[in-house]
Amino acid sequence: MASQSQTPKCFPGPAAGYTQSFWRTQPDPLDSYQSTPELPTETDILIIGGGYVGASAAYHLLSDQKEPAPRVVLVEARELCSGATGRNGGHLRPDIYSATATYTERYGLEAAAEIVRFEVAHMKEIEDLVRKENIACELTFTRSLDMYLDEDQLKKAKIFYDSLISQGLDFMDDVKYLSESEAQKEAYVRDAKGGFSFPTGHLWPYKLITGLIRIAVANGLNLQTNTPVSEISQSQNPDGSWSVSTNRGTIHARKIILATNAFTSALAPEYSKAIVPCKGVCTQIVAAPNAPHQELPGTYAIRLGPGAYIYQISRQDGSLIVGGASHTFKHDLSEWYNNPDDGTLVRNMEHYFDGYMQRTFFGWEDSGAEVKHIWSGVMGYSADSLPHVGNVPGKTGQFIAAGFNGHGMPVAYLSGKAVANMARDSVSFRETGLPRLFETSLERLKPVYNDILE
Ligand SMILES: Cc1cc2nc3c(=O)[nH]c(=O)nc-3n(C[C@H](O)[C@H](O)[C@H](O)COP(=O)(O)OP(=O)(O)OC[C@H]3O[C@@H](n4cnc5c(N)ncnc54)[C@H](O)[C@@H]3O)c2cc1C
Secondary structure, eight states: OOOOOOOOOOOSSOOSSOOOOGGGSSOOTTTTOBSSSSOOSEEEEEEEOOSHHHHHHHHHHHHSOOSSOOOEEEEOSSSTTOSGGGGSOOEEOOOOSHHHHHHHHHHOHHHHHHHHHHHHHHHHHHHHHHHHHTOOSOOEEEEEEEEESOHHHHHHHHHHHHHHHHTTOGGGTTOEEEOHHHHHHHSOBTTOOEEEEEEEEEOOHHHHHHHHHHHHHHTTOEEEOSOOEEEEOSSOOTTSOEEEEETTEEEEEEEEEEOOGGGHHHHOGGGTTTEEEEEEEEEEEEOOTTOOOOOOSSEEEEEEETTEEEEEEEOTTSOEEEEEOGGGTTTOHHHHBTOOOTTSOOTTOTTTTTTHHHHHBTTOTTSOOEEEEEEEEEEEEETTSSOEEEEOTTOTTEEEEEOOTTOOTTTHHHHHHHHHHHHHHOOOHHHHTOOGGGBOOTGGGSOSOOTTTO
8 A cells, every 4th residue: 555645734735745646656757857947037828737737738838839939837836747637547538428418408418519529539639649749658448338336327327328319419329328237247347237338548647748748848848846836916017927926936927827727726716616626536456466357348437326436447457546436425525625635545435445346346256456556636626517718717818727527538638728729829718619618707706506515
């Protein structure tokens, strides 16, 4: 088991210490890198946050050789990719029919379908990116097996699935329904009542992000890890720049990209109701050497009942990354809600995943599978379940891409690209081609939904 950091909580920004995730066990030379010994005093574009969004923004700002290239600085409070991206489940899984039901009910099918197509598009985008840039991040394509253990929940999902199929929607072409016997025989899930399967991917997120940042640094990015921002000035300077205070001095930036996800409201308090830091737990599980166990045909979402689910991928080395199960601690708000501390696990979660493979899958009874690493991570949950992307309301020159919930992998890459285009080329939100519902706005800062607690 990984050792747990004893560093105390540091509310409300990122904690100074953290539980160690499996993904961060092979640190990259850029992990604690500072391009220059001093923090520059000014820049054209300042990216705050070195996770998936920050890396995508930096890569896109500097990769197309447009002249003149802007001066770009990226500040990261801790090590590179030490936030949610460095501690997630590694699942690049578009949500095709599940959240779509809620979005359709609230905003109509056309707006909901934009999100599905955007998520599905990430699969090809990431495939092309990884191939073009030759980034070794174990990108793997397989099928996601969405398995339901609760009959009523499955029935409801099937009704929505049937309605999407009957409308002939393009993204439903390869979404298959599995009956109870298929779910048990082909997906090997004990107690499954049925489910769905569709194309998905998984990868090593830390390696993707360090790969992108390496290219950006080669193209001129000034990377400054271990540089927490404590404040952004309330108003612009006479030259239009914003003053940004860090532990290593002040930097004046003409444009700012907030890639701060869960920690956004520490710097932009107007987001405190819209994006809330919420803690989750993830593990790496490994079977005993030479112990018999069933090879699994894909990744999983094991739906135990409404609001209760576990996600899982099988890695190329045979180990599994398994996380979720927040239903077991949801009642204990202080453990997870508005809690930005990834320095500790969630109470009583230390042993939840012990024996998980044995009790969930046929063919794993004698596997001796054990938790090898367990860690926590902080997600930016948004009140309406949608990310916030675009111009920060009322703050000219500040842009945001944050609030990706537990679901950033098929969403954040193109969101980072979009804010890079907005900051560098002054394109409008509409011109970015992002789903319309992602646009941040004053209205969304006073949320009408409270999806996090309801
Ligand atoms: C346990 C867990 C499991 C998950 N599993 C999945 C999954 O399987 N699939 C999926 O799609 N999504 C998953 N997610 C969600 C996904 O990881 C996130 O949505 C995504 O990584 C968000 O990327 P980001 O760049 O916005 O945020 P982050 O990776 O959190 O990056 C934000 C960065 O900003 C830095 N920062 C914040 N404030 C400051 C400041 N004041 N000064 C300087 N730097 C600052 C932070 O230190 C951090 O590094 C999971 C998340 C967690 C925590």
